[in-house]
């Protein structure tokens with residue numbers, strides 16, 4: 001079972017076991033990790049599952065789709081590390097991935 | 107400690123379960139729901155779950171083992187029949203009684219039922235629950251002609267899925283345009299043309315008088331002198347908030363359970379969240395009863411925080427989405443609030459947004475395949491914006507955020 005390490009904006013860490021095939025967003029909400037609202041339930045419709053993933057891990061992810069890119073583009077906290085966590089699917093290759101949470105979701 | 111009891115096990119209840127534990131509450135949490143499933147999301151029921159693209163595991167609000175893992179007592183197939191405010195208990199159909207310190211009513215809403223000749227024929231369905239959709243999916247296997255009564259978002263989403271599945275689809279709408287209750291004539295026209303372009307037959311100004319059948323099974327929908335042949339009917343003519351329990355307990359109800367901006371009812375130990383509430387919106391400065399997931403989740407979070415002694419105000423700009431064919435519609439606010447509208451983008455390319463302004467301030471957007479416009483409206487809401495700049499594709503949306 002791959003693990004995902006979430007780091008809250010205030011520095012609190014949560015390492016959770018995730019299931020292959022589920023999204024990073026689901027791994028967070030199923031384990032009471034705060035800071036991800038996921039209002040649309042993973043439909044790429046709300047952008048309230050914004051996370052930050054550093055370059056090294058980002059290189060292992062599927063690229064963003066146009067919709068994800070557009071939703072991120074106007075996020076006030078957007079950085080080059082930004083992703084929508086509902087669009088990242090957990091696999092063994094991502095075992096140990098570190099996911100940083102922004103201060104706010106919009 | 108009797109703990110916290112939640113009535114209803116839908117979207118708001120599922121979020122409440124998570125919020126209570128996330129806020130550090132360690133007391134007893136009991137969720138009583140009349141459906142067979144753990145809390146699940148309804149939006150996919152008229153979209154990817156109906157089409158079969160995703161299964162049950164993808165629609166649950168939290169995985170099934172979440173509830174036992176977090177020590178939440180989830181009782182499915184359990185209908186609450188009364189709230190006793192004096193003794194602070196709720197009782198169920200099977201005769202059990204649960205004590206509460208704080209109670210959250212999250213009973214949602216139910217479809218408005220058509221009571222006209224032939225309503226009990228086999229093949230007439232409503233769409234609210236997983237059980238409903240499983241019935242519809244089964245029926246779609248053998249059906250060839252689907253008639254959808256009511257041209258709202260849910261009906262149109264079903265039309266899109268059914269058309270893709272190869273059925274003959276007719277939408278019957280009593281008003282003079284589809285989506286009349288929820289959007290502008292311009293957007294109604296766009297969606298009308300979209301569906302007819304894909305081969306859906308839409309009849310407006312067409313009231314349904316009854317259903318005809320043979321051997322107990324639906325064969326036609328009767329609309330005045332007109333008959334629409336159908337072997338499957340889905341009725342989507344709006345919902346009614348489930349307020350009866352609250353009303354019988356003497357809580358104030360008026361088109362929903364009346365709550366204040368803390369999601370508290372007229373009884374300080376009882377809160378309500380989701381489709382069943384009539385709540386104040388401080389941003390819009392009026393009361394609303396909404397039928398949307400963000401509202402159910404937001405109110406659940408607010409109610410939980412306040413049940414645990416917090417002082418949180420529920421104040422969010424309403425937003426909603428609808429997926430039809432390959433078009434993603436995202437809406438913020440209410441278009442009816444605007445006095446001016448401007449279009450940005452290209453309607454013919456199915457990629458555009460209509461911004462609505464009132465006194466020069468942005469009050470709503472309907473964004474079709476335009477997530478940037480949706481995101482910008484969420485942030486620009488209530489702020490002044492230049493209509494010409496919004497309409498000009500050369501304007502970088504970011505520059506409007508200042």
Ligand SMILES: Cc1cc2nc3c(=O)[nH]c(=O)nc-3n(C[C@H](O)[C@H](O)[C@H](O)COP(=O)(O)OP(=O)(O)OC[C@H]3O[C@@H](n4cnc5c(N)ncnc54)[C@H](O)[C@@H]3O)c2cc1C
Pocket residue numbers: 113114115116117118119138139140141147148149150151152184185186187212213214215233234235260348351379380381382396397398399400402425426427428429
């Ligand atoms: C087909 C469909 C598509 C939708 N699409 C969208 C969409 O795209 N976007 C969007 O934002 N919203 C959408 N919605 C609306 C959204 O699903 C609702 O607003 C949301 O589910 C409301 O959550 P809730 O918790 O208030 O109510 P619900 O999720 O309805 O949960 C209430 C639960 O309480 C139960 N209950 C009621 N009375 C009792 C009782 N006495 N005892 C025990 N249990 C009881 C009900 O059976 C139900 O299970 C859609 C709805 C449907 C039906």
Ligand code: FES
Pocket residue numbers: 025037038039040041042043044045046047048049084085086087
């Ligand atoms: S959960 Fe809504 S966009 Fe990710």
